[in-house]
Amino acid sequence: MNKAVLIANPVSGNGKAKKAAEVSASILKEKQFEVSIEYTEYAGHATLLSKKFSNEFDIIIAVGGDGTVNEVATGLVDSQSILGIIPTGSGNGLARHLKIPMNTVKAAECIAQKKLIPLDAPTINGKYFFCTAGVGFDAHISHVFAKMDGRGLKNYIKAILKEYGSYISAHYQLHLDGKDAGKKQAFVMTVGNAAQYGNEAFIAPSAKVGDQQLEITMLPAPNLLRGLSWGIRLFLKSIDKDASVSTFSGKNIIINSTEKSVNGHRDGEPDTWEYPLVFNVKEQIKVIGNSDN
Numbered sequence: 547m548n549k550a551v552l553i554a555n556p557v558s559g560n561g562k563a564k565k566a567a568e569v570s571a572s573i574l575k576e577k578q579f580e581v582s583i584e585y586t587e588y589a590g591h592a593t594l595l596s597k598k599f600s601n602e603f604d605i606i607i608a609v610g611g612d613g614t615v616n617e618v619a620t621g622l623v624d625s626q627s628i629l630g631i632i633p634t635g636s637g638n639g640l641a642r643h644l645k646i647p648m649n650t651v652k653a654a655e656c657i658a659q660k661k662l663i664p665l666d667a668p669t670i671n672g673k674y675f676f677c678t679a680g681v682g683f684d685a686h687i688s689h690v691f692a693k694m695d696g697r698g699l700k701n702y703i704k705a706i707l708k709e710y711g712s713y714i715s716a717h718y719q720l721h722l723d724g725k726d727a728g729k730k731q732a733f734v735m736t737v738g739n740a741a742q743y744g745n746e747a748f749i750a751p752s753a754k755v756g757d758q759q760l761e762i763t764m765l766p767a768p769n770l771l772r773g774l775s776w777g778i779r780l781f782l783k784s785i786d787k788d789a790s791v792s793t794f795s796g797k798n799i800i801i802n803s804t805e806k807s808v809n810g811h812r813d814g815e816p817d818t819w820e821y822p823l824v825f826n827v828k829e830q831i832k833v834i835g836n837s838d839n
């Protein structure tokens with residue numbers, strides 16, 4: 547029951563994952579775990595590795611940011627293996643939601659305690675996400691950020707400041723659990739499985755990862771006052787209390803538009819989807835964490 551493999555993304559967190567994998571392996575060995583380390587060689591590789599290892603190992607540990615966690619967790623849907631996370635990304639939204647320590651030694655000790663939490667595995671047009679997914683300004687930034695030379699929080703903020711003034715809000719038609727929820731103009735339309743983007747920025751404060759429900763947060767066209775208020779409220783866990791913000795929840799969300807396709811993001815990584823966008827939550831896996839839901 548204590549056979550674990552660490553799947554580490556060597557490029558995550560500007561190269562922090564290799565050291566983190568080695569440190570975690572030695573901590574887990576001290577706690578009588580049988581441990582192996584594998585490194586990803588390209589984007590998408592972690593899903594193939596976790597699928598393959600799910601037959602052999604009880605715990606499959608993602609060492610990386612939310613992108614790596616997404617790939618490893620995707621490989622575990624339909625398996626009995628448990629997901630572990632050693633966070634080394636710049637945002638670490640799912641790890642933070644689950645109250646997994648950001649310190650590698652403490653994160654490895656948290657895995658050794660094996661507190662299991664049910665984790666929904668929602669999909670957007672058939673592709674899994676575990677933290678947040680959506681369209682709008684945040685998705686636009688994930689596409690801009692992916693083309694930048696460096697990663698990390700500093701570059702992310704640079705991209706936000708550069709793009710904020712010129713991004714135009716789009717119109718979306720929303721259906722929630724089979725009911726027409728109207729036409730919306732949105733600057734950001736985020737679907738949360740977990741409550742935060744990462745870095746303790748709470749975009750869907752009421753989201754719980756195992757409740758088989760998705761929480762939508764919709765920000766309308768911004769102005770300076772709204773932008774400032776959202777910036778503060780994101781970190782105070784109160785974006786849903788802002789008078790300009792709308793929230794919805796559902797299991798089956800359909801977003802339509804007069805456009806053919808849209809740039810979106812899944813767990814902070816850029817993705818492109820054809821309309822209609824169909825969000826569903828049915829499946830579940832188990833993750834080791836420190837929170838209750």
Ligand SMILES: Nc1ncnc2c1ncn2[C@@H]1O[C@H](COP(=O)(O)OP(=O)(O)OP(=O)(O)O)[C@@H](O)[C@H]1O
Nearest residue numbers: 558559586587588589590610611613614635636637
């Ligand atoms: N060996 C590799 N070479 C290049 N890219 C990789 C490799 N392994 C994984 N990737 C890709 O790296 C991307 C970023 O990974 P991840 O999100 O884990 O780290 P990060 O970008 O440092 O963290 P954050 O998203 O918090 O900034 C993932 O989309 C993944 O597909």
